[in-house]
Amino acid sequence: MSRSLSLQGAGLGLRRALLPELLTMSTGAVDFLxxxxxxxxxxxxxxxxxxxRLAERYPLACHGLSLSLGGPAPLDHAFVRQIRVFLDRYNVPLFSEHLSYCADDGHLYDLIPMPFTDEAVRHTAARIREVQDALGRRIAVENIAYYAAPYQAMSEIDFLRAVLDEADCDLLLDINNVIVNACNHRYDAADFLAAVPAERVVCLHVAGHYDEAPDLKIDTHGASVKADVWRLLAGAYQHLGSVPTVLERDFNLPPLPELLIEVDYIRDLQTAAQTPEVRHG
Incomplete structure (x- = not known):
């Protein structure tokens, strides 16, 4: 199962409400969807x-919502087979899912955080390997935003690294979620980023959040990307290289040109990271 290397540049989350505008935008407006x-x-x-029609014009990445990789209920193998057909049909180079669970006796319609324990590492990694075998490809898991943790025998970054190693899978690093969690759980976002294993990162996400209070951020995907997220994204490119990056927006959708301004800003940061610094002496 080889790594996905065919995505590059800046992408946009494909939402049904955007479909008419996406179908008429210029081909170079985004690098992938x-x-x-x-x-x-x-x-x-x-x-x-x-x-x-869009899949004919742009590479298509896929980001799953409901496999419940960390959950207690058996994996839905019929659904995994449907995903494999979908990925093959559209020649999808990258499939990712959330490092969380969302189902037990039925779907919970939310991303539930994992306990940060050795047992949870083994359980989740085994299920990730099972999904990779069924799909015939490596997958990436995404760090989620969370507001309370069931139990923390280790730090979030140590748990994340342990799952990646045990499962031998890739990482979709959500920069907004790092900012949200760093505020809510009182750790340093730059330190977290520095500890991320760069060789595992295949894609980044950025999105908007809501500042409920100085010590509480809410991950909404319903607003423009904030300055602190942009700053950490720029730092991520210095640490990781110009990894393909997706702008996510799920609610309060503005006209497409406003979203494309943010996509262009992602490209600007990627270009800046690739440009050697000119020193004056």
Whole structure:
């Protein structure tokens, strides 16, 4: 199972509400699109036709929502098979899922944080390996935003690193979630970033959040990216290189040109990271 290397540049989350505008935007406006296969599998008609047209113009990454990698319930192998068909149909170079769980006796419709324990590492890594075997490819897992942890025998970054090593999978690093968690759980975002294993990172996410209080941030995906996220993204490129990056926006969708301004800013930061610093003496 080889690593995904075909994505590059700046991408945008594909939402159904954006479909008419995406179909008419210029080809170079984004470098790739990212969709949740959970929201497209089995969909027909205009939406299916629109997705097929976009997949002909842009590389398509996929970000899953409901595999519940850390959950106690058995994996839904029928759904995993559907995902594999979807990935093959659209020649998807990268599939990612959340490092969390979202189902037990039915779906919980939220991303539930994992306990940071050795047992949870072994359990989750085994399920990730099972999914990778079923899909016939490496997958990436994403660090989630969380507001309370069931139990922490180790730090978030140590748990993340342990799962990546045990599962031998890749990482989709959500920069906004690092900022949110660093504020809410009182750690330094730059220190967390420095401890991320660069060789595992295959994609980045950025999104907006809401500042509820000086010591509480809420991950909303419903606003523009904030300055502290942009600053950490610039630092991430210095640490990781110009990793392909997705702008996520799920709610309060502005006109597409406003989103494309943020996509262009991602590109600007990527270019700046690749440009050697000129020293004056």
């Amino acid at each position: 990212e969709c949740a296969p959970d929201n497209w599998i089995g969909v027909g008609g205009t939406y299916s036709e629109g997705l097929a």
